[in-house]
Each structure stands twice: as structure tokens, then as C-alpha cells.
Amino acid sequence: MTRLQKSNTDPTALTNDEIVGTLLIESGASERLPTDERKVLSFLGLQQLSFDFMNELDFVDADTTPKKDLRAALSLKDKLVAVQSNLGNKRSRFSVLHEIAHFVLPDHRDKIFLDNDETLSWATKARLEREANQLAADLLFQGTRFASEAIQCPLSWQTVMQLAPNYGASYEAAGRRFTETHVLPCALLVYDKFTKTNDVDFEEDVYRLQYTITSDPFRKNFFRNLQATPNRFPTSELYKPKYWGETTEGKLIVNADDGSKSQFETEVFSNGYKIFQFVRQAQCK
Amino acid sequence: MGHFGEKLRRLRGDRTQKSVAEDLNIPQTTLSSLEKQEGIPRGEILKNLADYFSVAIEYFYDAPELRSSEDAKAWLQGLRTNFESRDTVATHSNMQYDSKTLEQIAAKLREKRDKTSEK
Numbered sequence: 001m002t003r004l005q006k007s008n009t010d011p012t013a014l015t016n017d018e019i020v021g022t023l024l025i026e027s028g029a030s031e032r033l034p035t036d037e038r039k040v041l042s043f044l045g046l047q048q049l050s051f052d053f054m055n056e057l058d059f060v061d062a063d064t065t066p067k068k069d070l071r072a073a074l075s076l077k078d079k080l081v082a083v084q085s086n087l088g089n090k091r092s093r094f095s096v097l098h099e100i101a102h103f104v105l106p107d108h109r110d111k112i113f114l115d116n117d118e119t120l121s122w123a124t125k126a127r128l129e130r131e132a133n134q135l136a137a138d139l140l141f142q143g144t145r146f147a148s149e150a151i152q153c154p155l156s157w158q159t160v161m162q163l164a165p166n167y168g169a170s171y172e173a174a175g176r177r178f179t180e181t182h183v184l185p186c187a188l189l190v191y192d193k194f195t196k197t198n199d200v201d202f203e204e205d206v207y208r209l210q211y212t213i214t215s216d217p218f219r220k221n222f223f224r225n226l227q228a229t230p231n232r233f234p235t236s237e238l239y240k241p242k243y244w245g246e247t248t249e250g251k252l253i254v255n256a257d258d259g260s261k262s263q264f265e266t267e268v269f270s271n272g273y274k275i276f277q278f279v280r281q282a283q284c285k
Numbered sequence: 286m287g288h289f290g291e292k293l294r295r296l297r298g299d300r301t302q303k304s305v306a307e308d309l310n311i312p313q314t315t316l317s318s319l320e321k322q323e324g325i326p327r328g329e330i331l332k333n334l335a336d337y338f339s340v341a342i343e344y345f346y347d348a349p350e351l352r353s354s355e356d357a358k359a360w361l362q363g364l365r366t367n368f369e370s371r372d373t374v375a376t377h378s379n380m381q382y383d384s385k386t387l388e389q390i391a392a393k394l395r396e397k398r399d400k401t402s403e404k
Binding site: 011014017018019020021022023024025026030043044045047049051056057069070071072073074075076077078079080082095098099102103104106108109112113114120122125128132142143144145147148151183184185215216217220221281 | 339340341343344347348349350351352353354356357358360361364365367368369370371372373374375376377378379380381389390391393394395397398401
């Protein structure tokens, strides 16, 4: 007996919220945290496969086509989601959810798996990746559940560090979600490592501003993006902890084109790869 | 359900009711009542409060809970059936691979899946 139900609805008319809510509830993944990607895979009839893209794709020339960046792949025909075998739990979970997003988003199925025009433009590929990341984050943070929980807590990087493990998310992913969905003005500046000096003197490593995330009220009251000139900072200029892993507090002064200055409170943290500078108005704690 | 007054009180922080009421141009007794009020007030006052405290209006509302819809359910359950599809893969990667490579990756995955299921 078929389990399909007749529907006159155009699937492209479904909203992300509808797809995320239905997927989490009907698969049983909404019952606990973190989101159990295996339940979602099972609900969709997908099989997970552990795969070493670095070593098992012997036909790909590593010199011309880097493979180390490949984290996961989805085969619609075989209903398989393959995940890089040595990924940690958090990255593996997110990669699986990312592939699930490609599987359930109607437009993605058409563009990637059905269209005869086999080569996607960079712009289309970038859009599809962005949308898949967004839906994966919605699944990971269970729709508005994370944001609802976060709003009950202080507007602080400490909240990010407290909530991230519950959702099985990296500090970076949780920090992005916390900031972009927050109803209070706040921003997150993320710096990635530009040059590494040596393994001992991490203070001399050089970082650059990689991207800025801002909440709606922050954009409304202040600005959307920040530019740094010059865009290079030694660790010691950004992050001076008493011990590694400490969150340090400080101030950030931002100059506007009109010559005015805005001062914010900051909390700075590093996971060893990136430096995160959480920015908020004074007295927002 | 979130308590409107508690949310409003939290926004006021260390500031006195008197100074905030003056800034908002409302009697202090009105602000005091609002901070005890469970429900969300209607009209202009809500927008004025959101603007004054630099928060989104949504701050005062409870976020919608997850919900399942029949249309989405039908779509997702329909995905369990087999589809005609090109023999390719979607990748989670910053790289873009050509169609031949993607086809080869699909074949490799199938081969490993078959070997794994034989065991």
C-alpha cells in the first residue's frame, strides 16, 4: 500500500519553516537535543555511508582538484549520504544536514539532479550551497528553539558557549545563529588565521577579519559590515587571555564615514583556529 | 508564554523608571503598570518601546513553535520513492567539480555501499 498522499500543493510553494518543522516532528528528531540526523535520514529513506574522500577517490588528481575540502556527498539515485570518515561529530552532523537540505529542497533536486544542463554556474552553485547551509542550520538549531532559549539568557558570548554543546553545534555556528536571530543589537566579528608563525608563539600569528554577522536591531541602529584598515592583526592585538580559552572583555571603537565614533563592549574568544569578537551595546547584559 | 512586563523590565536594566518614563514621554505610573502587565499592549506604545530600547518588535512575542503541515508531510514522504535522476552527487565542499568527476564519485559511493552491504 502506498504511503504517498495526494497533494495539489506545488512543493516550491512550501516554506523553509514548514519543511524544517515537518521534518523534525515527523522524524521524531524534535524530541531531544541535539538533532539526531540519523532519525531524519531514516525518515527520508536515506542511507549514511562513511567515506574517506581523501584516499578513496583515487581517480581524482589531487594536484588539479583538491579533495581535502570534500566533507560530504549526496547521491539521489542511490539515496546515499556519504560523510568524510574522520570528521568530528559536530562537522559530520552539519554536513549530513547540509546534504539532507539538498535532498528536500525542491529547487535543488531539479537543479542538481534532474536538469539536463549539467554544469551549474558559480552563482547558482553558491546560492544552492547558501540555501543548504541555511536549512541545515535551521535543522540543527530546531527552528526558533535556539533563539527562544537564547533570549532568556544574557546577551553574552558566555550564552553561546553554554548553549552550543546542547545543540551539538560548534561555537562558530552557535555564535552566528545567536547573533543573526537576536532581537537586541549585537554583532559578531570573526577573524581567521592569515599567517601562522610557529607552534609556540601563537601571539605572533596574524589574523584577518573574515566576516561580520549583525542582528536586525544592530543593522538598524549602527551598521551592517565592518572594514578594517589594515586588515591584519597579530593575535596579541585582538586576544590577550590570562589562560588559553578564556573569554576576555574589552571595548571596540568604530569610526563612521562622517567622522563620528561608536563605542561598544566586546567579548573575545578563540578556538585556536579563529578569533570571535562578540559586540554589544553597553549595559545590554 | 513570555511575560511582557518581565521582558520590558529586563530591557530597562539599571535605568530608573522615572528617567525611562521621561524619555518615552509617558507617566511613570504607566511604565510601572506596563512592567507588571502580562499581555502585550496594543498600538503605538509597543513600537515606541521597541524603538527606544533598540530591539525588534518580535522581542516581545513568543517565537512560533515547530509545526508540521500536511503539504510538507506529503512532499517529504513522497521523497522516499525512487526517482529518475542523473548519476551524480551534490557535494558539501567549496570546490566545484566537473560533471564527469561527480559521476565517478557517485559510482565510487555505490561501489562502497554494495561492498559494505555484502559483508
